[in-house]
Amino acid sequence: xxxxxxxxxxxxxxxxxxxxxAVLGITHFAQDALGDIVYLELPKVGVEVxxxxxxxxxxxxxxxxxxxTPVSGKIMAVNEELKEKPxxxxxxxxxxxxxxxxxxxxxxEAKRLMDAREYGAYLQEKAD
Amino acid sequence: MxxxxxxxxxxxxxxxxxxxxxxxxLGARVSLVEEREVGGTCLNQGCIPSKALIxxxxxxxxxxxxxxxxxxxxxxxxxxVTRMLERKQRIVQTQIRGIHSLLxxxxxxLIKGRGRLIGPRAVEVTDNGEAVxxxxxxxxxxxxxxxxxxxxxxxxxxxxxxxxxxxxxxxxLPKSLLIVGAGVEGCEFGFLYQALGVSVTMVEMxxxxxxxxxxxxxxxxxxxxxxxxxxxxxxxxxxxxxxxxAQVVVIxxxxxxxxxxxxxxxIGRGMNTEGLGLEEAGVxxxxxxxxxxxxxxxxxxxxxxxxxxxxxxxxxxxxxxxEAKVAAANAVTEGGSHSMNYDVVPxxxxxxxxxGTVGLKEWEAAERGLKVRIGRCPFRALxxxxxxxxxxxxxxxxxxxxxxxxxxxHILGPHASDMVHEAAIAMRLGAxxxxxxxxxxxxxxxxxxxxxxxxxxxxxxxxxxxxxxxxAGRPGPS
Numbered sequence: 242x243x244x245x246x247x248x249x250x251x252x253x254x255x256x257x258x259x260x261x262x263a264v265l266g267i268t269h270f271a272q273d274a275l276g277d278i279v280y281l282e283l284p285k286v287g288v289e290v291x292x293x294x295x296x297x298x299x300x301x302x303x304x305x306x307x308x309x310t311p312v313s314g315k316i317m318a319v320n321e322e323l324k325e326k327p328x329x330x331x332x333x334x335x336x337x338x339x340x341x342x343x344x345x346x347x348x349x350e351a352k353r354l355m356d357a358r359e360y361g362a363y364l365q366e367k368a369d
Numbered sequence: 370m371x372x373x374x375x376x377x378x379x380x381x382x383x384x385x386x387x388x389x390x391x392x393x394x395l396g397a398r399v400s401l402v403e404e405r406e407v408g409g410t411c412l413n414q415g416c417i418p419s420k421a422l423i424x425x426x427x428x429x430x431x432x433x434x435x436x437x438x439x440x441x442x443x444x445x446x447x448x449x450v451t452r453m454l455e456r457k458q459r460i461v462q463t464q465i466r467g468i469h470s471l472l473x474x475x476x477x478x479l480i481k482g483r484g485r486l487i488g489p490r491a492v493e494v495t496d497n498g499e500a501v502x503x504x505x506x507x508x509x510x511x512x513x514x515x516x517x518x519x520x521x522x523x524x525x526x527x528x529x530x531x532x533x534x535x536x537x538x539x540x541x542l543p544k545s546l547l548i549v550g551a552g553v554e555g556c557e558f559g560f561l562y563q564a565l566g567v568s569v570t571m572v573e574m575x576x577x578x579x580x581x582x583x584x585x586x587x588x589x590x591x592x593x594x595x596x597x598x599x600x601x602x603x604x605x606x607x608x609x610x611x612x613x614x615a616q617v618v619v620i621x622x623x624x625x626x627x628x629x630x631x632x633x634x635x636i637g638r639g640m641n642t643e644g645l646g647l648e649e650a651g652v653x654x655x656x657x658x659x660x661x662x663x664x665x666x667x668x669x670x671x672x673x674x675x676x677x678x679x680x681x682x683x684x685x686x687x688x689x690x691x692e693a694k695v696a697a698a699n700a701v702t703e704g705g706s707h708s709m710n711y712d713v714v715p716x717x718x719x720x721x722x723x724x725g726t727v728g729l730k731e732w733e734a735a736e737r738g739l740k741v742r743i744g745r746c747p748f749r750a751l752x753x754x755x756x757x758x759x760x761x762x763x764x765x766x767x768x769x770x771x772x773x774x775x776x777x778x779h780i781l782g783p784h785a786s787d788m789v790h791e792a793a794i795a796m797r798l799g800a801x802x803x804x805x806x807x808x809x810x811x812x813x814x815x816x817x818x819x820x821x822x823x824x825x826x827x828x829x830x831x832x833x834x835x836x837x838x839x840x841a842g843r844p845g846p847s
Contacts, residue, residue: 279760280592280596282595298592301749302749302755302760303750304747304749304750305747
């Protein structure tokens with residue numbers, strides 16, 4: 242159930258690489274752990290971010306949790322649809338629930354992230 | 370009663386009327402001079418009327434969400450502004466009558482007019498510019514309050530460019546409102562007007578709203594503004610204001626123009642000290658125009674005391690009342706040595722949701738070089754808020770690392786202004802975070818969040834997951 246075409250961060254974000262552009266969201270595991278998401282604090286378009294930086298926050302009915310970016314670059318788009326429908330992150334975390342698009346300044350950062358198999362093992366390790 | 374002192378109080382707000390009653394309780398013969406209506410800004414143009422209107426907003430926002438609670442509302446709720454204002458006015462009138470009867474019961478003579486010092490031992494009362502009385506007094510207490518600052522850049526016309534006084538009388542609600550200043554008053558009006566269906570934009574010079582509050586409280590309230598669609602421009606000033614036929618156009622320092630129907634200027638308050646005969650009586654003013662007093666609330670003119678907004682220490686009604694009791698006690702007993710202590714001053718900010726705060730903010734603790742440990746509990750971790758469906762916010766407890774003494778508590782969430790008093794009494798009694806954590810809190814209630822946040826100071830909150838980084842100085846729960 243972990244999409245093979247994506248790469249994964251230890252804080253449970255995924256990215257999809259489209260040339261220099263990275264689409265970022267949170268994983269199925271993350272949305273499931275958070276529970277019903279009621280609000281997302283999103284960064285402003287045009288802001289420069291560094292890998293490892295907190296770029297937003299997810300509010301669920303249970304908790305609030307930061308969203309980190311595993312890649313550096315410039316925020317090119319935020320998912321405006323989430324302002325009205327934050328539940329899309331629960332319903333479709335790898336699709337319509339994407340969070341931001343980042344123009345990567347160092348695409349090698351993406352290569353250092355986990356692939357689906359490694360992320361699966363990482364989750365297994367956490368569960369044990 | 371021949372030798373009981375005669376005390377004249379100028380100004381009948383939450384400083385002046387409290388001083389008058391306390392002085393009378395202590396045996397003085399008291400006259401209270403008030404130009405307008407007792408209760409001052411607080412009751413007539415501030416705390417009470419704005420809270421009355423905010424409650425309307427809460428009622429409607431609940432009605433709009435009624436379906437979520439399984440309550441069917443047949444038609445869309447709408448506002449009847451006239452009825453809302455009537456209700457507000459009724460509340461204010463009831464409170465005013467209450468103060469009148471209290472003054473009467475303590476034998477305080479209420480004199481209508483404007484008081485000014487004639488030297489340190491007499492007060493002249495004028496009504497519409499005509500001298501109506503001269504009061505001889507052994508001691509005088511000045512409680513003249515404050516008024517909105519009105520910089521000349523804003524063409525105030527009481528209709529389209531207004532201050533808080535007119536903002537509380539919105540006969541017709543504007544479609545759009547620009548609020549200059551995102552301090553306490555500006556933010557309260559922002560949430561109120563937005564909830565009443567007005568499109569609200571706020572402009573603030575500093576880089577965060579409620580810039581003197583704890584930084585986390587600012588970011589939480591900023592998020593609530595985002596959620597509600599209140600637009601916020603930070604780090605900008607107003608450069609130019611032009612009133613046009615159909616709109617008011619405001620140019621910001623970043624060049625951006627904003628066109629709105631109405632502009633509310635809420636950038637602070639200045640002290641009422643003009644025409645009071647202060648200089649002649651030997652009363653001195655400070656740099657901000659505040660009346661200078663010692664910690665006994667006495668001015669350099671012996672026997673003349675001053676309290677409340679006019680002394681500009683902390684401009685809150687309840688601080689004025691506390692200063693009033695100190696001044697009254699000192700004025701009645703010659704050479705009385707009561708003094709003000711500002712260490713524990715709780716305050717409420719009536720945004721949606723509201724804020725309760727007492728003691729040091731995190732930035733203040735850092736400025737003083739204090740080593741602290743911080744505990745937090747988001748309300749959504751607990752059951753009670755889910756039953757109310759008001760899950761936003763948190764309690765933040767700041768404790769001194771070495772002693773565990775509580776230095777400050779900051780709350781954003783339902784009933785925050787009520788809850789903060791538990792923290793205030795704890796701080797007043799020098800309690801530690803562990804005292805608050807170990808005190809049994811009733812379940813299911815909002816103050817459980819206080820207990821959990823106090824536990825979290827030591828990383829041992831039951832309803833929060835284990836911290837990734839244990840709090841400084843301790844390995845975690847013992």
